[in-house]
Amino acid sequence: DVKVTQSSRYLVKRTGEKVFLECVQDMDHENMFWYRQDPGLGLRLIYFSYDVKMKEKGDIPEGYSVSREKKERFSLILESASTNQTSMYLCASSLFLGSPLHFGNGTRLTVT
């Protein structure tokens, strides 16, 4: 079974802090994704990566950046956390185009 592991289940950060969310997958998947999930808005794509050191903006990239230095690891960075970034963050990976995404269990981030 594919395993996608997110480093933290819960995080509480202060406004203005730099925040790192880490994600690791163990199935040698090419593609990795960061989504956020909010009530009433569903899942929205922040960034994705289709190869090491490659990244593409999703639908809501503002205020975020990403890093993929190794194939198995994809990091989401909040440069200066704001209260409107309080959300559930979900990392996912997929093997190839057309294959399903496999999700981690999420990181619930609260910015105060």
Added chain:
Amino acid sequence: EDQVTQSPEALRLQEGESSSLNCSYTVSGLRGLFWYRQDPGKGPEFLFTLYSAGEEKEKERLKATLTKKESFLHITAPKPEDSATYLCAVQGQNSGNTGKLIFGQGTTLQVKP
């Protein structure tokens, strides 16, 4: 623009009462339609992929079907452990080579014993 609409938003069933969840989609060149189950506080868990109209997939009490405009998730004789939010997502040609999915808002199913 690719779009996914799920209905109803919420559904309450008695144990054993069969029903269907709907996922209507608009996509330029469907590459795949995906169903996920999400339990509270957890990430979505993959259930099915459907690629072409007329295709059907089954898993235990769940059966997913696909037409050119919508997909149904049929739940036969549900049990309380089927209670969850069910998400539908599509991947279209607009996703390019990225494989990204467009998700619906989900249907929250509650099955009472």
